[in-house]
Amino acid sequence: MKGFTKTILEINLSKNSVKKTPLNEDIARKFLGGAGYACATLFPLLSKETDPLGPDNKLFFMTGPLTGTTATSSGRMVVCAKSPLTGIWGESNSGSDACIQLKKAGYDGILIHGKAKAPVYLEILDEQVVIKPADHLWGKGIYETTSHLKNLEKFKKPRVMAIGPAGENLVNFAIIGSEERAFGRTGMGAVMGSKNLKAIVIQGSGKIEITHPDEFKELTKTTNSEMMEIFTYEMMQELGTSGSLDMYSVSGELPIKYYRGSEFENTDEISGSTLAEKYLKKNHHCFACPIGCGRIVELGENGQKLPTIPFEGPEYETMAGFGSLMMNEDLEAIIKANYLCNDLGLDTISSSSMIALLMDLVERRKLKPSDIDGISLQFGKMDEVFDLLEKIALRQGIGNIIAEGSQQLIKDFAIDPEQVATIHNSHVTYHDMRSTSPMAIAYGISPHYGGSHNSCDGYMVTTGLEIPDLGISLDGPYEEPKETAIVAGKLMEYRAFYSAAIFCVFANPPPKNLAKYLELALGEPFTMERIVTTGQRILTLKRLFNLKMGHTPQDEHIPKILLEPLPESGSEGQVPDVATLFSEFYSYMEWDKESGIPLKDKIKRLELESYSI
Template identity: 35%
Template sequence: MYGWTGKKVIIDLSNSKVYHEDIAEKLLKQYLGGRGLNAKILYDMTVAETDPLGPDNPLIFSTGPLTGSLIPTNGRYTVTAKSPLTGIFGDGNSAGFWAPELKYAGFDTVVITGVSEKPVYIWINDGQVEIKEAAHLWGRDVWETTVSLKETLGPNIQVAAIGQAGENQVKYAAIINNLKRAVGRCGMGAVMGSKNLKAVVVRGTQPVKIAHPEEHLKVVDEMLKHIYSAPGYPIRSTLGTTAITDIYIRNGTMPINNAQKAYDEQTKKLTSDKIAAYTTGLKGCFACPIHCSRYTKYTEQGPYSDAYSEGPEYETIVAIGPRCGNYSLPSILKLNQLLNQFGLDSISTGGVISFIMECYQRGLINKEQVDNLDLSWGNVETIIELVRKIAYREGCGAWLAQGVRKLSEEIKGSEDFAIHVKGLEPAEQEPRGMKAWGLGWAVSNRGADHLRAFPLAETTWTKEDAVRAFGSEEVVDRFAYTGKEKLVKWSEEVSGFTDSLEMCKFAQMALTIPIEMTAKALWTVTGWEIDEQELLKIGERIVNLERMYNVRLGLGKKDDKLPPRYAEPLKEGASQGQSFDINKLLDKYYTVRGWNVETGHPTREKLLELGLAFTIR
């Protein structure tokens, strides 16, 4: 087999057993790998009653067919499980260098089941798999754990670990690899902690077999030329996602004070040039010419003089910055470091803290409920202390570790500003001023999510591009509703196959690598002849399979909605006067998807068309 190894390892922690299995080529061609393959495995291995933090919930790591090749930006992987935060389909995705190392070690996929009686880590070394004791690592943060494992196993290993948040099963705990790259969303770190699993460590030297080596080099060259010549490359490669702060400030689409508003003059303290002043170097992931990540260090005297980490990314800047009323850049740099060390999803953490701050603002909670902390907007000391308390589940941190939805159920009067979809706190966009993103959040299979649809075309394409692709130039009018259902459907399917190839969306979608070029790249690696339409069909299959996972849990149209806050018009900034009405888009979206407009469920005909008959009940 070319590209894929065709190998899966199943590790039963309850019985300390390791099983090796082949992955059928037919299955790989249906789902590619990564996100898609994981979705199929999760569907098959769980039932509606599966406890997200119980032994029967598998934790699934997968690479893609391009992983470990020379194709640009192939260094990503997906971790999938039933989410402890949302109770529905859950996964997270990360880059760095962990994924190719797993491929070089001889595996496409690792499935972890059961619960260990004591703390352990998994050591995968060139096809050999061991379950090793980790009592000495338990209680340590991600950075300490990684350093210790490298001292024991050698400097060339790759480590995916949890910190204290994962150990304590915070519902939105992350898995961190390369010290600072996060499998952030849906609480995969909590699932890992529930299994008493501290880390998955990989090392490999086995080659990836390439079907057409000469053509492979040619398509790599084509892709590199496209990336380097893309209009967005100079900004992406120097400022990374921090450039988004400038755009969202200008457009009035940055959530502030738990999305009570979307513009404030103080946000100008956080523009990309301000962050660049603390940048000490650029960082690229495996096989990535974009190198969008940055190392930052705060060198001035003061309480944050030791702040150092990779990033922060736009989402983190806003989540624990303006969303919480915080405009102190040095504190954001420090908080980014702490989130990485503790192993916390910055998006959900910021969502929880900003929600509880608004509850405090409105008099719905008192100081005694939050350990006598002052929850005034922008209180940096409180934000830092809450991050620590959440990670350790200490005091009110145990309460906040549940996530916004559970908190809102316990705090009467907070429902209208409990910012989540299906239990997942959203990323740092403002759907009132970006209608396609609002629809993408509402229908996402893992809850409020910017990356499931990732409809960048709404603000980056020309009118001519929009007419050619979707039949209306209003698709690129961020205030218009026209055509957004088509844009979101297409974007979801591109995201679906991109996440399953385990390429980066910055290359495929932000820098617009042509889909036919990606199909050619896949052919050079695997020898499988495939075209643009078949890649999109695979993306559609994955979206529908994830949807059917949630249908099995009782979800449907009633769950595809945004919080009431977004029906309130914005009062300031370049998006002033805008609100969001999901009813203008939802039935249109179901129609273009071939779903039942009454239930929001895929129709029998659509499931049969996509080869998903096994999901029909």
């Protein structure tokens, strides 16, 4: 099997040891790389009793067989562990260029064990792998840490992955930053911080070998050319992921005033077109991506105390979270919030959701300013938000409660959980299920819960995404529950395959092209049938992992705040029929209706008998 380097780098921080172990090719054939390989590897090593922030949890950085090649939008890596936010499968996917350097250095992945006695960082320069003291970096933001490590004398053009104060202080939704990209959502930054690992700096000089390089190169030319003729990708290139914000406002998909509002005036003030017109300096392309949806912005002299040099700007989820969800129309304030989160090491979705929740609770008089350190939080007012972000990252005052997630806030202040937009302690992303019903399944039952628009992006289907080869299409947001559930199931399986191959979910070339990429790289047959089977196998394994960690169908409950109709919104008072959707989804997935456990015939068919719960 080419495409893989066939080596995993294992770091035991408790023992201060480094070793190189061979890639398990049996696992790679069944689960590919990325999250598939990571889940199969971590499954026997973790249990319900494993403390996500204890030394027995593992942190697995894993690339895929196409990482570092020219395959369309494949320059990605995952980080996986037991999540401190949810207690189940934790997975984050990023277009960090560190993945390319890791493969060039000769490693498919890095598996981190244990906990260092004091802060450390990891230096990887081809065969040279060294654990170094990081006391001088502890407490610093991600930008300063990255700048310091990129200027080390022994490196020429390294790439850095680092945590900020949020990760050091074990904020349950801390990210791992990697220059202009981030591993967000499920708290992988907190797991990294729990191990006293501040950063990883990587540079490689090797080559990534594939079986048929000339045919592979021609396939890339064809795939990129065909994909960039599609209007969706042209728009994403021009306006970024927030290019659809205006459309979502009309359709009711854009969440407003912590999910209670029907109208957000002046949506154009925070839209992708306004960002492009006023602040965009250039596009950021992840490696091997023809789209370049990343936004590098420049404010020049500004009153926000932000850099005057170009830096990473906000994408859709951040624009919605610090925009319409908070009733904020100030785009520069959103840019500042995004910058602070990226530097402090906070997930922008969880942070904005928690702060908007506080605004909602204060407005409804469920909390008083005295409950939140005297902060006068109001919808539409952003000054206090910036201070609150720092409090969260440093776990100061009310920030210490917010850092644990919504369940701690519910417990400490006797808040009605039905009025909190989280599932499994994870904050839902900003595609309102009242407008796009497949997202009820995405948020309730995806393998990493609450924020799983990437593991089942049903909102893309309801706005026009079709993958005919896999039977994925839907002619509107309010189809019959059975049809919706089947489409969501097929899409979730496909995204499980994506998480292992690895591809960016915003790029959707024909699946036959992706199968051909793998065949030309690996040097063995890879068919459409194998894509489907691999996706089903990985998704089922993630389900088994979660059940092993103690997950039950009762944890898939969707709170009422997300199911209350909004008569004057673009969703026209619609709400998804969750009970029927879930029942039909369980049937499609071949899961027992009571326990949620995959049926024995399916386990056998997918060759998963050895992964027992």
